[in-house]
Amino acid sequence: MRAPERSAPVAQRPERLSTAVDARDFAIASKPLSTAAKIANNTVLWKIGILIVLAAIWEIYGRWLNNQLLVPTFSATVAAFVNSVLTGGLLLKVWVSIKVLLVGYAAGVTIAAILTMFATTTRLGAELLETLTAMFNPLPAIALLPLALIWFGLTPLSLSFVLIHSVLWPVALNTHSGFVSVSPTLRMVGKNCGLRGLRYVALILIPAAFPSILTGLKIGWAFAWRTLIAAELIFGVQSGSGGLGWFIVNNKNILDIPNVFAGLLTVIIIGLLVENVIFRTIETRTIRRWGMATS
Amino acid sequence: MDRPLLDVEDVTLQYKTRDHLVTATYRVGFQVHTSERYVVLGPSGCGKSTLLKAVGGYMTPTEGTIRLKGETIRQPGPDRMMVFQEFDQLLPWKTVRQNVMFPMLVTGNLSPREAAERARSYIGKVNLTNCADQYPHTLSGGMKQRVAIARAMAMEPDILLMDEPFAALDALTRRKMQDELLELWDEIRFTMIFVTHSIAEAIKVGSRILLLSPHPGQVIAELNSVPRTGAGPDEARLLEVRIHEMLFAQPVEAQLARA
Numbered sequence: 001m002r003a004p005e006r007s008a009p010v011a012q013r014p015e016r017l018s019t020a021v022d023a024r025d026f027a028i029a030s031k032p033l034s035t036a037a038k039i040a041n042n043t044v045l046w047k048i049g050i051l052i053v054l055a056a057i058w059e060i061y062g063r064w065l066n067n068q069l070l071v072p073t074f075s076a077t078v079a080a081f082v083n084s085v086l087t088g089g090l091l092l093k094v095w096v097s098i099k100v101l102l103v104g105y106a107a108g109v110t111i112a113a114i115l116t117m118f119a120t121t122t123r124l125g126a127e128l129l130e131t132l133t134a135m136f137n138p139l140p141a142i143a144l145l146p147l148a149l150i151w152f153g154l155t156p157l158s159l160s161f162v163l164i165h166s167v168l169w170p171v172a173l174n175t176h177s178g179f180v181s182v183s184p185t186l187r188m189v190g191k192n193c194g195l196r197g198l199r200y201v202a203l204i205l206i207p208a209a210f211p212s213i214l215t216g217l218k219i220g221w222a223f224a225w226r227t228l229i230a231a232e233l234i235f236g237v238q239s240g241s242g243g244l245g246w247f248i249v250n251n252k253n254i255l256d257i258p259n260v261f262a263g264l265l266t267v268i269i270i271g272l273l274v275e276n277v278i279f280r281t282i283e284t285r286t287i288r289r290w291g292m293a294t295s
Numbered sequence: 296m297d298r299p300l301l302d303v304e305d306v307t308l309q310y311k312t313r314d315h316l317v318t319a320t321y322r323v324g325f326q327v328h329t330s331e332r333y334v335v336l337g338p339s340g341c342g343k344s345t346l347l348k349a350v351g352g353y354m355t356p357t358e359g360t361i362r363l364k365g366e367t368i369r370q371p372g373p374d375r376m377m378v379f380q381e382f383d384q385l386l387p388w389k390t391v392r393q394n395v396m397f398p399m400l401v402t403g404n405l406s407p408r409e410a411a412e413r414a415r416s417y418i419g420k421v422n423l424t425n426c427a428d429q430y431p432h433t434l435s436g437g438m439k440q441r442v443a444i445a446r447a448m449a450m451e452p453d454i455l456l457m458d459e460p461f462a463a464l465d466a467l468t469r470r471k472m473q474d475e476l477l478e479l480w481d482e483i484r485f486t487m488i489f490v491t492h493s494i495a496e497a498i499k500v501g502s503r504i505l506l507l508s509p510h511p512g513q514v515i516a517e518l519n520s521v522p523r524t525g526a527g528p529d530e531a532r533l534l535e536v537r538i539h540e541m542l543f544a545q546p547v548e549a550q551l552a553r554a
Contacts, residue, residue: 185381188353191371193398203401207388290388291432 072258080258081265088259090247094266097243100156101228104163108220111164112171119176120201126176133173141166141227145234154235162231166223171216178212179205211287211294218279225274229267298365299326300486301350301454306359308345319345320512322359325505327454330484334501334520336491338542342512343490347458350488351377363453373402376447380459382439385431385446391418392427395446402450417449418442420479437468444476448485455487461496473499477523494538498531506541515541 039045055074062073072080084090115132118125141162148158182205190204206213232245244263251259287293303326308319319342327333335343348354350361352371361368363375376398378384385394392414399410418427421441431439440460447455461469473496479485491497497504498520506515518538521530 183381183383185379185384186386188348188351188371188377188379189384189386191353192351192373192375192377193401194371194373195401199401204386207386210388286388290430292387 069255069257072261076258077261077265080256081262084247084259084262090262090266093243093247094270095243097228097232097245098270100159100243101163101224103156104160104228105167105221105224107160108164108167108224109171109217112168112175112216112220115168115172116175116179117201119172120179120205129172129176133169136165137169137173139165141223142230142234145231149235159228159231159235162227163224166227167220170219170223171213174212174216174219175209178209178216181212182208211292214279214283214287218275221274221279222271225267225271300329300364301327301488302360302362302365303327303346303350304359304362306346306349306356306361308342308349308354309357310345310354318511320507323507323512323514324359325514325517327486327488329486332480332487332489332500332502334489334491334497334504335507336494336497336501336504336538336542337507337512338509339492341507341509343492343507344458346507346512347377347456347488347490350454351375351456373398373404373450374453375456376450376452377456377458378440378443378447378460380462382436382463384443385439387431390428390430391423391434391442394431394442395449398446398450404450413449414445417445420448420482421445421475435468436464437472440464440472441475444479448479448483451485453486455485457487457489459490459492462491462493469496476500494535494542497538498534504538506538508542 033041059074062071062076065071068076081090115125115129119129120126144165145158145162148161152158152161186204186208190200195203228243229245229248232242233249236242236246236249244266248260248263248267251257251263283293303324305322305324307321307323310317310319323342323346325333335346337343345354349356350368352368352375355369368375386397389397392411395414395418396407396410399405399413400407405413415424415427418424421444423438423441423445426434426438431442434442444457444460461472464472477500480487489497489500491500501520504518504520506518507513508515518534521534
């Protein structure tokens with residue numbers, strides 16, 4: 001096509017007016033999906049399906065191997081699990097572990113809160129927190145257990161000490177970085193309402209930083225749970241009593257391998273329950289509802 | 296004329312960046328009277344937002360004083376409610392209604408029942424009654440700004456401070472919001488300082504306009520806007536041209552224009 005002459009006038013076109021069709025008159029404005037489409041889209045069903053397939057593979061391999069001392073079958077593991085729950089006091093062991101965990105977790109979160117408060121209000125606190133986190137975050141809490149055993153002996157205090165260490169740093173780090181990244185506008189809104197000090201922290205900073213705080217609590221929980229089980233493996237051997245970790249070692253010692261598997265299964269189940277039920281519920285009720293979730 | 300509501304006297308504002316000390320405004324003075332729609336107009340970087348923050352009490356002048364009803368402003372307070380440009384000024388963890396009630400409840404000025412009643416009334420005034428129980432993330436930008444305006448007005452502050460509240464909105468929504476703001480003013484006759492960099496917005500929204508020069512901001516002029524009734528579109532256009540010439544009568548620009 002030849003370029004039009006520069007001086008050629010642009011053709012005048014007539015105006016156009018029309019009326020839009022009312023939205024109610026459309027054939028489909030929005031229509032629910034079919035049941036099959038909903039099922040195919042359901043994440044929970046997908047997960048359950050995968051779990052069933054994995055259990056089946058395990059069962060087949062166990063039967064083929066036919067060696068209870070190395071890999072008991074899935075059914076034997078479930079049977080051992082049910083049996084331990086009913087007669088072997090597995091639930092009691094779980095309770096012992098959870099109790100220790102809750103104490104350590106609560107103490108860790110409290111210390112993290114105090115440290116973060118200090119870091120939020122003073123420059124010294126901020127620098128101190130950053131240095132301490134950089135130092136201690138890479139150190140696996142379980143590495144402190146030998147030291148804890150020397151300092152506190154075979155008491156629950158040793159376990160609490162390593163638990164606090166595993167919870168404290170991730171919670172403090174995430175809370176602090178959450179506070180720091182609260183938008184200046186929200187800060188000004190808070191100040192505008194005359195909020196100062198603790199009320200400002202409680203009513204503006206904590207909710208605004210809640211996504212980070214929740215992440216910290218989740219990481220802290222995951223670290224604490226893994227640390228506790230590991231600590232109990234060592235601690236139990238030395239003290240001859242304890243929770244879930246001790247249950248695993250003890251059954252290994254008497255070569256009751258299905259029970260070892262049952263113990264491991266319990267560790268997984270509790271981990272999943274806390275991460276996918278408790279934390280997920282908190283998340284949907286808070287940051288997802290508020291549109292503050294990043295993922 | 297009676298005593299001004301707000302008296303800004305020769306205010307110089309400076310703030311520190313990482314490695315500079317920046318003078319935002321130099322000896323700016325103006326007075327705002329009750330029920331005025333006072334617009335501070337200037338190009339980007341003339342310190343108009345900084346000036347508003349100083350009136351809000353977020354920063355202290357290095358020179359000069361700012362007095363509200365004769366009292367020197369020292370810190371932020373609910374007698375000067377601010378509306379910001381950013382959409383994230385709403386508390387995302389509170390519904391529209393809870394957002395509007397928040398300042399009334401935390402200042403303890405009103406009982407929960409009175410606060411709820413007042414929130415209902417002001418949410419109605421900004422036409423958001425149907426969205427009162429929604430969370431901010433479900434609202435459009437214009438709706439969020441309306442909530443922020445309702446929240447500030449519900450406090451019935453001495454003066455409303457608006458920092459380019461419509462700047463982040465699309466042009467159509469922006470015009471609608473300007474009209475709604477004027478309707479609200481007709482009803483309540485609140486006093487406000489409105490910061491903007493749009494000359495057209497200044498003329499439309501303001502009753503009196505303060506022109507600031509860029510870098511650092513100094514007063515160029517203080518003009519009356521065209522009356523909202525009885526003035527033809529020509530008057531507004533003439534004022535717009537006049538303001539435009541005043542703002543861009545800088546030597547460098549003049550030379551460029553001649554070249």
